[in-house]
Amino acid sequence: MSYTVLARRYRSETFDDVVGQQAVSQTLKNAIEGDRVAHAYLFNGTRGVGKTSMARILAKALNCLSFDKPTARPCCKCESCIAVNEGNDIDVIEIDGASNTGVDHIRELRQNAIYRPARGRFKIYIIDEVHMLSTGAFNALLKTLEEPPEHVKFIMATTEPNKVLPTILSRCQRFDFRNIQAGDIANHLKKILTDEKMEAEDSLLRRIARLARGSMRDALSLLDQLLSMSDGKLTLELLDELLGTPRSELIIDLVEAIGQNNLSAALIQVDKALQEGLALEQLGQALQGHFRDLMILRNCPDDTELVDLSDNTVREKMTEQAKMFDDAALVYNITVMEELLRAVKASGSGRPLFEAAVVRMTVSERFSDTKALIEQLQQFQSTPATPGRGNPVTQSQSAPAAPAPRPAAPAPRPAAPAPRPAAAERVQRSQYEPTEKKQSQKQFMPPETLDIEFLQQQWQNILDEIEKRGKKSLVVFVQLSQPLSWEKQTLTIQFRPEQNGMRSLLQDRPEQMREIGEALADVLAQPIKLCLASPGAADTDKSDKSDKAALGKAPPHETKPEPEPKASPAKMPPGAKPSQTEINEAMQEPQIRNVQEILGGKVRHIERGKS
Numbered sequence: 228m229s230y231t232v233l234a235r236r237y238r239s240e241t242f243d244d245v246v247g248q249q250a251v252s253q254t255l256k257n258a259i260e261g262d263r264v265a266h267a268y269l270f271n272g273t274r275g276v277g278k279t280s281m282a283r284i285l286a287k288a289l290n291c292l293s294f295d296k297p298t299a300r301p302c303c304k305c306e307s308c309i310a311v312n313e314g315n316d317i318d319v320i321e322i323d324g325a326s327n328t329g330v331d332h333i334r335e336l337r338q339n340a341i342y343r344p345a346r347g348r349f350k351i352y353i354i355d356e357v358h359m360l361s362t363g364a365f366n367a368l369l370k371t372l373e374e375p376p377e378h379v380k381f382i383m384a385t386t387e388p389n390k391v392l393p394t395i396l397s398r399c400q401r402f403d404f405r406n407i408q409a410g411d412i413a414n415h416l417k418k419i420l421t422d423e424k425m426e427a428e429d430s431l432l433r434r435i436a437r438l439a440r441g442s443m444r445d446a447l448s449l450l451d452q453l454l455s456m457s458d459g460k461l462t463l464e465l466l467d468e469l470l471g472t473p474r475s476e477l478i479i480d481l482v483e484a485i486g487q488n489n490l491s492a493a494l495i496q497v498d499k500a501l502q503e504g505l506a507l508e509q510l511g512q513a514l515q516g517h518f519r520d521l522m523i524l525r526n527c528p529d530d531t532e533l534v535d536l537s538d539n540t541v542r543e544k545m546t547e548q549a550k551m552f553d554d555a556a557l558v559y560n561i562t563v564m565e566e567l568l569r570a571v572k573a574s575g576s577g578r579p580l581f582e583a584a585v586v587r588m589t590v591s592e593r594f595s596d597t598k599a600l601i602e603q604l605q606q607f608q609s610t611p612a613t614p615g616r617g618n619p620v621t622q623s624q625s626a627p628a629a630p631a632p633r634p635a636a637p638a639p640r641p642a643a644p645a646p647r648p649a650a651a652e653r654v655q656r657s658q659y660e661p662t663e664k665k666q667s668q669k670q671f672m673p674p675e676t677l678d679i680e681f682l683q684q685q686w687q688n689i690l691d692e693i694e695k696r697g698k699k700s701l702v703v704f705v706q707l708s709q710p711l712s713w714e715k716q717t718l719t720i721q722f723r724p725e726q727n728g729m730r731s732l733l734q735d736r737p738e739q740m741r742e743i744g745e746a747l748a749d750v751l752a753q754p755i756k757l758c759l760a761s762p763g764a765a766d767t768d769k770s771d772k773s774d775k776a777a778l779g780k781a782p783p784h785e786t787k788p789e790p791e792p793k794a795s796p797a798k799m800p801p802g803a804k805p806s807q808t809e810i811n812e813a814m815q816e817p818q819i820r821n822v823q824e825i826l827g828g829k830v831r832h833i834e835r836g837k838s
């Protein structure tokens with residue numbers, strides 16, 4: 228027994244059957260009932276959205292023999308209806324524009340059009356892919372359209388209305404068919420499977436519906452293929468197998484490595500994926516799709532249906548992963564993948580390009596705040612050293628020259644908007660619940676009741692713990708801060724006056740505040756509101772003693788023996804190389820450490836300020 232594809236077996240029979248095109252159906256029904264049927268229609272829409280089905284239903288409606296005039300509810304049982312369904316009615320002539328482009332064919336059509344219909348009320352021409360007709364054929368068609376015999380109707384369908392001659396367009400009533408909503412497609416698939424006495428998880432049907440991108444025919448064809456592969460059970464794994472989609476863990480691991488700026492792990496993951504026999508394009512598309520999903524997860528409620536993640540473990544992992552990137556980074560990565568996919572198609576050397584793109588994305592994270600960091604560094608340099616502390620104003624040469632310190636420096640980010648949802652309100656505090664999952668992993672043991680002394684004494688350890696959990700980029704923002712107060716689950720941190728640049732940097736980044744609060748809550752295993760002390764808070768008493776008291780334990784670099792301020796010279800002679808000791812000293816400076824960690828580079832030259 229031969230197998231009839233689902234799309235054919237389950238073709239819509241009546242106006243009400245056509246999924247997702249209610250507006251068109253209703254207008255046509257109204258026209259028929261009001262006896263206002265036009266003599267030419269143009270159905271426009273992408274493939275598989277129901278244009279041909281609708282054309283046939285309209286033909287049946289016009290010619291149904293069970294009624295003595297056109298009807299909005301053709302019987303689907305009479306000779307005429309059955310013949311139209313099968314595509315071999317004598318009065319309903321279907322022409323495929325793609326294969327009958329010639330003028331001769333249209334001339335023949337014109338000649339035949341003069342004769343009255345053999346059985347029905349109308350002679351109906353359904354011309355599919357009408358934009359494919361040659362100009363000669365178009366012009367021949369136009370002649371008939373200009374003076375159509377009373378008994379002739381034209382229903383033309385196209386996916387590219389811009390290629391249809393304007394003179395033809397102007398003589399047609401045009402209907403634009405919408406892409407069918409994924410939910411509508413999924414429901415329809417479910418109905419079909421019930422008829423077929425087959426079962427499938429809703430998540431699978433939703434996934435197929437999304438893959439079909441609005442085309443019912445594509446969805447049905449996917450389902451056909453799945454049915455032919457299955458031994459009675461339809462599963463997501465089967466679909467992955469059919470599509471050659473990479474396993475989700477593979478992509479998650481690769482993106483994890485990119486998010487952690489771990490270049491070697493990222494490249495190893497690429498190799499692993501290719502070893503599994505994945506094509507570069509599949510891998511690229513999967514990676515791009517993954518970044519897209521992370522972008523959605525970052526910005527939409529946790530249970531959003533905009534991402535198609537039926538596996539809850541995967542969804543959890545990805546929700547966690549979404550926090551590793553900011554919106555700008557995700558937009559950037561999606562764009563990089565887009566460029567890559569195009570380049571891979573055009574080039575024979577796909578793999579090096581692919582690896583280069585992965586390097587770009589992996590390194591780019593470090594550059595995301597370059598501008599802010601340089602500004603901060605400049606501010607730091609222009610701030611006179613606090614009296615009594617005598618810290619050397621040090622300069623790493625590589626830092627100001629940051630934009631091109633590495634060969635693998637990524638192209639500038641696209642000017643993509645980086646929405647900062649609460650930026651306007653300058654939200655500086657938020658409350659977070661620690662995640663249970665993370666608590667089980669921790670080694671750092673916070674006390675049950677937190678107090679300010681613990682927080683101050685353990686601040687560095689707390690930050691180290693956050694770093695250990697893969698949030699190094701967050702720690703950079705608060706490394707120079709100290710806890711000031713702890714009340715009602717609210718932790719207020721402050722920066723020393725000379726670090727106000729870093730403070731305002733953080734203040735302008737509610738997103739980072741949010742993430743730091745989250746990381747703290749995680750490490751300390753309790754809800755934490757993170758707050759920034761006002762810039763003047765540490766400024767009230769500048770005497771060394773009370774300054775330290777207010778700060779609690781002084782930041783580590785302050786406990787180090789301070790270098791003897793050199794009386795002269797104030798500047799090193801140009802070109803003079805600093806000694807290793809001086810370099811080591813400079814590297815102890817947290818600002819320099821941060822810059823070095825984020826941008827790379829070495830201290831080559833030291834310029835001392837007056838102390």
Ligand SMILES: [Zn+2]
Pocket residue numbers: 290291292293301302303304305306307308309
């Ligand atoms: Zn009928």
